[in-house]
Amino acid sequence: MYLKHALRAATALTFVATAAAHAQSITIATVNNGDMIRMQGYTDKFTEATGIDVEWVTLEENVLRQRVTTDITTKGGQFDIMTIGMYETPIWGANGWLVPLEGMSAEYDVEDILPAMRNGLSHDGTLFAAPFYGESSMVMYRTDLMEKAGLEMPDAPTWQFIREAAAAMTDRDNDINGICLRGKAGWGEGGAFITVTGNSFGARWFDEDWKPQFDQPEWNEALTFFVDMMAESGPAGYATNGFNENLSLFQQGKCGMWIDATVAASFVTNPDDSTVADKVGFALAPNADGVDKRSNWLWAWALAIPAGTQQEDAAKQFIEWATSKDYIELVAENEGWANVPPGARTSLYENPEYQKVPFAKMTLDSILSADPNNPTVKPVPYVGIQFAAIPEFAGIATQVSQEFSAVYAGQQSVEEALEKAQAFTAEEMEAAGY
């Protein structure tokens, strides 16, 4: 224990210089997405109002996950608020690692949070994280290219139509790809996309007995369709494209269509960053002909308080502030309605000002049509649309999506990949004791 004291003393010495005495300070781990970074800019207003200082730890998504997961599982106590998603929240909540968000003030109006979001961020009816913004996925397309191709996008297209339209829009000599989709390995990247594509072809990850289903014909059909369509009309090297890469392609006018997160709508219609801002239309995510599930997901980046923090009250205060109606109005006032964090509150979509935003209705429709409790045509034992909310999923899906990415890169066949995915998933599920 002598070592412990010596180290503490040494550490304390190095702190003397910097440790300014503040009444209260909370540490927040967050992801480096645009809306979060914008929020950091407004933190001063929160500090002014409450006297609580806020320290930000802003990390790229993958690093953030690694960091907060390590900290929460070991009870490291490094953060007072963590930014997590719909996948982590129910699992962590069930383990008792998060502080239940109960007893919020009347003006906060918990009931106003979109039911889909509230359900996804709860476990056994208790809310464990408050959505900062929520998203589904939808089709974003170039109205000018659509017109040029002589086609008209229906509000609810099928995959078959999407494929035809993509082929018609593709003009490789002019660097225009009919369709840009995620192929990048990772459960939250290409893994999420191919999972929802599977859903819309009638496929599922597991049957009711938790047996992996990659040996079923629906998966083969979905994956083959995806690969063929991307070969016809997708950008070169799409096997490494994720949300970001596609966003930048679309903003540069190199995509005819892009099916991805609804939050992207505000980026592609922002004339500061996007060269095609005034030529974007929106439609629901497609389904295969005759399949009753669309390929739209449901996700929220949400703020949660790890159990055991010394700053529970201050943390709650911050969450109330950041996910409130007032915060939305604050952003709207300063940066316009198109830039407020979307997808979290019913009142936002009832606001006549917000209804003027071109993508507002399609975003809401997409969110409302997503049902995490019944994600697939055939019944499944799990909750979640583009994921299965079990602890093993992230690891399995990342590796499965790596096999799929190898297909996209032309390194193996659809059959080989599905066979490996099936074997690997079975192996892991068995190891986990299912």
Next chain:
Amino acid sequence: MARAVTPRRKSLNTALAWAVGLLIFFPILWTILTSFKTEAQAIASPPLFLNFNWTLENYAIVQERSDYMRFLWNSVIIAGGSTILGVIIAVPAAWAMAFVPSKRTKDILLWMLSTKMLPAVGVLYPIYLLFIRLGLLDTRGGLVVVLMLINLPIIVWMLYTYFREIPGEILEAARMDGATLKEEILYVLTPMAIPGIASTVLLNFILAWNEAFWTLNLTAVDAAPLTAFIASYSSPEGLFFAKLSAASTMAIAPILILGWFSQKQLVRGLTFGAVK
């Protein structure tokens, strides 16, 4: 060892060496150039080399978003602290190995190096739990100790090889004159070993500065160094090449400048006993 050569050959050497040097340096140069572009210019096709409007806006944005000086200061303290602590512990050990060698000296050296082979990711949980227990998470003291331990084998080895090159007769002469062990180390050995110690310090400072696994995983706010700073710019939404370049330039500039001024020392001293 400047050999006399024909001017023609010298020009040829010069041209070739400069071409190769610029090629190797190019990625860094390109990063620095890109950091002065707007996001749109950064992805312009064809790429813009010098013919763009230089702007400092990326640096302003990065500075506004993160407190660069705090990250920088932590990097300096952690890299500097671990290097100094390492050298203090390594000098006596290396001295003993070089001047009082035994049959096992070589084995001990190789064993020390082998401790570096434990894959960091495999022991993240044990170390994280240990750090919680000791209250060392997110402290500079904790990181100083970890990075010191990681680099200690390299420090010992480098110093050992420098010490070995010091002729033993000098020591014996000093001893004849009645110098104590302490005096021997302080007044005889150390001055002779200064160049070696200097390059040891430099190399380990660089290694500690660039260490990106422990520094990222064991810190949050108070002790977060530049490696954590970079992790918030790596792949945000939207166009980010210019901002990433600015952040990268800020992260590597201090060490690049240090390297610039000390390269002679580094070139002369980095032998690991390779020169015989």
Next chain:
Amino acid sequence: MATQHSRSVARLMMAPAVVLLLGWMLVPLTMTLYFSFKKYLPLRGGDLGWVGFDNYVRFVSSSSFWPAVQATLVIVGGVLVITVVLGILLAMLLDQPMWGQGVVRILVIAPFFVMPTVSALVWKNMFMDPVNGLLAHLWRFFGAEPISWLSEASMTSIIMIVSWQWLPFATLILLTAIQSLDSEQLEAAEMDGAPVLKRFYHIVLPHLSRAITIVILIQTIFLLSIFAEIFVTTGGAFGTRTLTYLIFQRVLESQNVGLGSAGGVYAIILANIVAIFLMRIVGKNLDA
């Protein structure tokens, strides 16, 4: 010259370093061994009891194990070959008389100062990006179809990035060694009319053997554990999953600490096999 007294003093002087490193080795190693015999799933309540050698068996029998070992060896081997060969050539070039030698030297060693994360990010986004990357522009300029480096040539790309980072280190050590080469010997050989290649094989290479040994030894230690370069670029996809990365996936992505720890033990074993192998081949160059 070593008396009994000086031996005990020497032992005392080595003690702090040895004890610290022993602790640094034993504490994590013991904990890793402990976890490796447990079913330890942090997301499922943590410690779920002893499981004997289950984790060890599972880790090796996984379909990802042998490809990972292979990927590790290919990356280490590839980088070693490139850095040593180019390092020798570069060191010989830099040893020649020229104008602006100091500046060229700085240019050449600069990549060594760049953090692995930064260099991986820069290469991935600004050079290897198949649309906006500089290499794509270059390819298009010559009328070729741009390569999507990180998927089509994933291994090559990673070896390239890592080699770029380590080439300066190899060059520096080899350069120091070359500078100590007796120039008269070389000049004499030159006078005798010995061809360049012959001079290289009979004089330069033997002289460098010790330096090459050291470059290989030190780089191997660092290369066996490269992580940031893969994490940032491919995330282990396209056959670039090394043993270190596989352990990362087990521990952090799958949250299976027991299985990952067993992997850690295998990685230590592999590292030691490589080390012993290296010592055998090159050990005689390292007299002590």
